Amino acid sequence: MNRRDFIKLSALSTAYPAVCAAGNRRKPNIIILMADDIGWSNPSCMGSTFYETPNVDRIAAEGIVFTHAYSPANKCSPSRAATQTGIYPADLGIRRLKLPNYQSDCYLPNPLKENGYTTCHVGKWHAAPWSRMPKDVGYDHVRLAIKKGHQESLFWPYTKSGKVERKLDFPELVKNGSEGDYLTDKLGDAAIEFIEDNKSKPFFLNLCFYNVHVPVGTTDKYKKHFIDKIKRAAREVPTCNQSRVIKGSTDYNYLYAGAMKQMDDNIGRILDKLDELKIADDTFVIFVGENGTKMTVANSKPLREGKNSPYEGGMRMPMIARYSPMITPKSRTETPAILMDLFPTIMDMTGSSIPKAHKKRLGGVSLTEVFRNPNHKIARPLYWLMYPSTIQYTSMGKDEYCLPFESMVEGNWKLIHFRPCYLMNEHYELYNIEKDISEKNDLAKEMPEKVKDMAKKLADWQETTLVKNADYDPDEYSLQAMENARASRKKSKKEKK
Ligand SMILES: [Ca+2]
Secondary structure, three states, rough: HHHHHHHHHHHHHHHHHHHHHHHOOOEEEEEEEEOOOOOOOHHHHOOOOOOOOOHHHHHHHHHEEEEOOOOOOOOHHHHHHHHHHOOOHHHHOOOOOOOOOOOHOOOOOOHHOOOEEEEEEEEEEOOOOOOOOHHHOOOOEEOOOOOOOOOOOOOOOOOOOOOOOOOOOHHHHHOOOOOOEEEHHHHHHHHHHHHHHHOOOOOOOOEEEOOOOOOOOOOOOHHHHHHHHHHHOOOOOOOOOOOEEOOOOOOOOOOHHHHHHHHHHHHHHHHHHHOOOOOHHHHEEEEOOOOOOOOOOOOOEEEOOOOOOOOOOHHEOOOOEEEEOOOOEEEEEEEOEEEEHHHHHHHHHHHOOOOOHHHOOOOOOHHHHHHHOOOOOOOOOOEEEEEOOOOOOOOOOOOOOOOOOEEEEEEEEEEEEOOOOOOOOEEEEEEEOOOOOOOOOOOOOOHHHHHHHHHHHHHHHHHHHHOHHHHHHHHHHHHOOOOOHHHHHHHHHHHHH
């Protein structure tokens, strides 16, 4: 650190508490912007030269980029539940995609409401047991959330068939909308309406986009924009549908690119609104992903694999935050972070208190020291545990699967403990993720002592978790068991017909 940086940092770290203590600054508004199934390297500020995310880039330019941010799981539901509660998925009791317990008081809006905040959830939910919606876990206002894991279509009337059906996901939007409406713009409208209505008091907005989960789709203007861009680069335009690149490279999926840009446009509308209302400096904004990108539509290069994978492509994701009283523009940090950190961070920033029992269960830590000083280190290992899943089996491609495993990252090292299942025998893999970000060189055989040391930590951690991979019966997930399950599903489908 040079002298100028040091002075700047010192000034920041002393100025902020003073201002707060004097009570001159209002409690910060909190806005979480969450993208669905976005790859770590997809935003332009994270390295992409094809995708265009000028507004996410703006948050980065005015704030801090976490280069080593992780999701708590390689798929939506456990990752979102952990974000909302600050608790490790394995400590919430998540075995597969569903949450078994109804733990409504642990969710973000509750302590914030206690502290005088108005809370609002907009968009994709998928962060609680199926029947429990954002209202059930404490949100005051809820807009455009559905029980399903993802949208059927991003276009009016938002159905797979493209027709207005008897049962609709967004009946109000269909009734008041028309051909050509794009779901993400409606999320943007709802978010802006909430901000305008609550501009003069502290608010928490949890805006979760349906983009860029499949089925991806974009309006003609954006489709043309990205196809022209591919042609200008003298590349062959790949053939894509809404959930797959059929022919060509996942580097140039113009539908995915358009969906990303349309999400980014709406982030821009929100940032502009904060400026217009003169509350930008009073508002903490954080943009995050929640698991890796789907490998049939895009990729997270140079990371290995994507959604559902135990490798970095499944777990590492964009995390970019802005809050001028605390964060110096254009900051970058290599300090590892994980989505569970958002809960204690937000409590810390807003001065909200966490009930004692909840505090004990927290898997995350406050990142405010890292905001103030990007060189601040947090010494802790990060852990993952994915219980085996039969759900993925039927849609399993060569590039996508869901394996039972536990893993941990500590410093430069990552250990994965693969459990026995229909795809592989039990084994460990060890990677130096700093020297080998693409996880090409498994060092487990070369470094048995390192494996032994980390495996012990991983096993000790699993002793403390509610869900344990050691508990499942490998025979239940053998190839034969999977084939039997598939055959029985086929049979019952036939019988229904
Ligand atoms: Ca997801």
